[in-house]
Amino acid sequence: MxxxxxxxxxxxxxxxxxxxxxxxxxxxxxxxxxxxxxxxxxxxxxxxxxxxxxxxxxxxxxxxxxxxxxxxxxxxxxxxxxxxxxxxxxxxxxxxxxxxxxxxxxxxxxxEGGRGPKATVFVRVFRSTGDNAEADYLADSLTEDLIHSLSRHDALTVLSYNTAKALGAEAPGDIYGVTHVIEGNLRDIKSRIRVSTAILDAKTKNQIWSERFDLTRDSLLAGHDLIADRLLAVIAPDRSLAARKPRGTLNSNAYDAYQKGRYAYFRYEPQAFAQALSQFEKAAELDPDFANAYAQQAYCRTTLYVFGLPGSDETLGPAEALAREAIRRDETAALGYARLGWVLGYLGRPEETIAAFAAAIARDPENPEAYLAYGETMNRLARPQDAGPLLEAVFSKDSFLPPSWEFPQGHCQLLLGEQDVAVGHFQAVLDRVPRFIPARVQMVRAQWELGDIEGARQTISRIKNIAPRYSLAHARRMFPYPVRKEANALTEALSGAGLH
Known part of the structure; x- marks a missing residue:
């Protein structure tokens, strides 16, 4: 080095x-x-x-x-x-x-002598090669799993998965003090998955080590662990990995389906939510004790219901039942409580909502997603003064966050009467995730209240292009404010701009 x-x-x-x-x-x-x-x-x-x-x-x-x-x-x-x-x-x-x-x-x-006993590692998102489009989710899953595995060891500082996604092929700045860069590619070849990976000296860019691994879908979890062990053996040869953090399942096929579901959901496209739900259902069928698979089903069913998409349930009852099933299967896992809080917020049960999110954060206090969901739920309960500190906590957890995560900030500012600021947040989201309907819905209200009537009408037109069945009833379902002032303000803007 x-x-x-x-x-x-x-x-x-x-x-x-x-x-x-x-x-x-x-x-x-x-x-x-x-x-x-x-x-x-x-x-x-x-x-x-x-x-x-x-x-x-x-x-x-x-x-x-x-x-x-x-x-x-x-x-x-x-x-x-x-x-x-x-x-x-x-x-x-x-x-x-x-x-x-x-x-x-x-x-x-x-x-003198570099960063002393603690190496700082940046794992670039692995590239998928070949003609199989599904390899993208496998490469994404491997990247996230390696980051989580290496992060368990106190001899390493590992930059987050969100940072890896945001930077792509870029190198982190000097302030990050990176000593090692891990990169590689993945190729899905019929019955096997070939992973090539390398470690680079972050300063000289010289390759320190490289190796190729041939995995099968039935051995994905063991394969990920093997790669993590080999990486650690090179970066910190006198150390061994700490006890592995449970992934929630030991079934590689269930884990594979679960990762497919996550990859589909976070495309934030209407047709992808049903695809994600199908994969989470498959994961639970393959491993009935896989608690997070039930939690993510609850999330998908809530999204389908709120967006009014084909295949949605008539009520949020099934979503609530799935979230509670996730908790029953594993009460130590944070995700079930976070998804339950999300559902209960839409059902207008604030005390239970707060208790569920508090339980999620107590179980995983370093997870920015729990704070984000909690903050946005407070927005939907028309409590922006409570949402603000939670959203600030999100940004203290990580430098780089998914683009849609800026939406709750804009929503909070809008509820606080800062329409100009809110528009900036919503536009930042839509520049990167143009089909993200919640940002477009609240953009209409902000534009309407700023007097930009034509802009509001154009935004409604874009919503209809994305989701032709989307209606005023769906918007009220998406933002079920218990405070009449906020509910009326949203309805006035949307109906005035042409949503019925």
Whole structure:
């Protein structure tokens, strides 16, 4: 491996070791999300000046269009970790209209020899090759599984799956301190799946190791574990993987169907939701104890019902039953509780909704998706003041998030009366996921309230092109506000713009 210099920072009772990627206070580790720690490192490195938010965006988010929520959420998380929450902010100052500055006294010492005992790994999304279109989901599944497997070891810092998806072939910025890059490709060849993978030195780009694996669909899980073991043996040869985190099933075929379902669902296309449901049903048939397969069925059935798509149930009763079945099968898994909270929010049962999401977060406090679903459910209950902190937490968990995840921020801002800000969020979603109907529905309301009547009518036209059967009744079902003011405002905008 190439050698680089990293620093150990000391300020007050705090110490930040870039090599071990750890913040301590009086030698006691401080809990802080990786993204927020990178923000702190960047501010320390540039403590001699005010850092504009544009510089943070370039360094942490690599120049991507992100919302102010992401920045404010990360800064807030740093301040909470440092106990810098007084109005005078003794450590990090906000210079209004300019940016942020680290103002506390700090000293640094150089550490020679790279990032010390802790390697930082970036797993690029594996490429699928050949003529089989289904290989795309296999490559995506392998990438996610390797990231989760390697993340279990405290000798490694592994960049998230969302980061891998967002960056694609790009390299992470210097602030990430990546030491190893893992890349590869996957080819689905009739009875076997051939995986070629390599490890690169992140600084020199030289290949350190490569190997080819031949897997079968019946051995996918064992194959993923074998690849993870071999990668760890090269990156941290004196370590072994920690106890494997359960995937919810030991049945490779059930896992394969489950991953097909996830891949279909997150295309966010109307016809894909029914395809996803079919795969989740297949996963549960292959392994009746696969709790997450029931949870995702609940999610799909809720989506089909809310969107009014063909094959939807007449009520949300089946979706609620499936979410509860997921919990019955495995009450330690967070996903069942998160999906139950999602369903109960649509059913207008706020106390049960809050309890379900609280149970999900207690079981998996690092999962940004649970906070996102909780926050958007609070929006749908017309409680944006409760949604805001939950959505801020989403952006403290990860630097890069799926494009549709910006929708709840826009929804929250719209409910708070910030229509201009909301339009920006909705447009950011639609630029990347143009068939995402919830963003178009709320865009109509924002445009209508801003007086852009023609824009609202054009948005309605696009909704009808995406989902010809979509009606005002479906919109009310999608956003079942219990507060009459919000329900009436949405109805007025949609009907005025031509949705009936």
């Amino acid at each position: 190439s050698k680089t210099n990293t620093k150990i920072w000391s300020f007050g009772a705090f110490s930040l070791d870039e090599a071990s990627f750890e913040l301590t206070q009086s030698r006691v580790p401080v809990a802080i999300e990786p993204q927020s720690l990178r923000v702190l490192i960047f501010l320390l490195r540039h403590r001699d000046r005010v850092v504009p938010k544009e510089d943070l965006i370039e360094a942490i988010w690599q120049g991507r269009a992100i919302s102010d929520w992401a920045i404010s959420g990360a800064i807030k998380a740093v301040r909470v970790a440092l106990g810098d929450i007084d109005r005078d902010n003794r450590i990090i100052k906000t210079i209004h209209g300019c940016g942020f500055r680290f103002v506390a006294d700090a000293i640094s010492t150089d550490r």
